[in-house]
Amino acid sequence: MSNLIAAAEAAERLGRPDAVFADVRFVLGEPEAGQAAYVRGHIPGAVFFDLNKDLSGPKETHGGGHPLPAMDEFARKLGEAGIDAGTEVIVYDDQGGSIAARLWWMLKHAGHERVRLLAEGFSAWRDAGFPVTAEPPRPIARTFVPRVDDRLRATVADVRAGLERRDRVVLVDSRIPRRYTGEDATKYAKAGHIPGAINRYWEDGSPGGVFLGAEAQWERFEGIPADRDIIVYCGAGVTACPNVLALTEAGYPNVRLYVGSWSDWISYEDNPIAKGEE
Incomplete structure (x- = not known):
């Protein structure tokens, strides 16, 4: 199966209990811009993950600028977002996939196979007339059990x-x-x-x-x-x-x-x- 999904196919997943859209918009140098854009409008039901707060851990002497968070903490946040082993996750951003691919990789690393990147990104989704909302999502909490690879x-x-x-x-x-x-x-x-x-x-x-x-x-x-x-x-x-x-x-x-x-x-x-x- 491809790691990519087109907007038209992704739109068919809207409202399905076994599918979660994950908004990962983030602007390097403007750490609050991604979440602000999410609040203004996002794909219906999409949950938000922040690069610095959710997809990175504390910086130390070694480990680089965006070290991984603790796996148990990441798993907890995935579960709170309604993601478990049976969930299809569709990740997207508005930065050419650069930030969403980080979540794609982290899910793969955590052992989750059912994850794909929205190939066109958020702006193309919106401009094509697919649904956008400012309504906050109401995910049903699940338990994500990591199988680290x-x-x-x-x-x-x-x-x-x-x-x-x-x-x-x-x-x-x-x-x-x-x-x-x-x-x-x-x-x-x-x-x-x-x-x-x-x-x-x-x-x-x-x-x-x-x-x-x-x-x-x-x-x-x-x-x-x-x-x-x-x-x-x-x-x-x-x-x-x-x-x-x-x-x-x-x-x-x-x-x-x-x-x-x-x-x-x-x-x-x-x-x-x-x-x-x-």
Whole structure:
């Protein structure tokens, strides 16, 4: 089954007790903007998840800018939102899937298979005339029991080991090219990329805010053998997620998210850094 769902098909799920829409709109640099937009209007019945409050844990010395929350806390919030093992979850944002894909990945990591990304995003949904409401949802609480799949997650130790196994491991940097090359040194304390990583900017997978399908995503990653262990990272473990989804949709079977990403990598003084094109 595809990890994507079109608006017309998603609309058929409205009102179904076994389907939950999850609104994950978030504007980096404007942390309250996503929830404010949700309050003004959202897909009927949609519950809201905040990137900072619900999909991230406390920052520490290591772990990056958006470490994962405790799994029991995440599971509790999923249950309160009406999500359990039998629920189909449709995630959406208005940022090309960049934030919604984080929830998609977290649900997969928690062992939940029935989750798909609304390919067109919220604005396209609204502009196409599908229902929008400001009425708060009334989810029926359920119990979400996580079945953590750590095969989907890479640690800093995994990345270090990958540097010694470049014949088997491919590192994919999802950031905008100028940050990958190190030309833009404004966001983090150190500029550049993890040595050996190739650059595939995440936004190229959702031009105009519409997430591309399997064939187009395969073309984006042309040249990466399908049997490789692929580790994907970005700046802080969020915008790598759409590339993880894209690679999975394209049929790559061994894709992992380096949750800490660049912000975790540079927190270790001895980790090597490369600049320029690979």
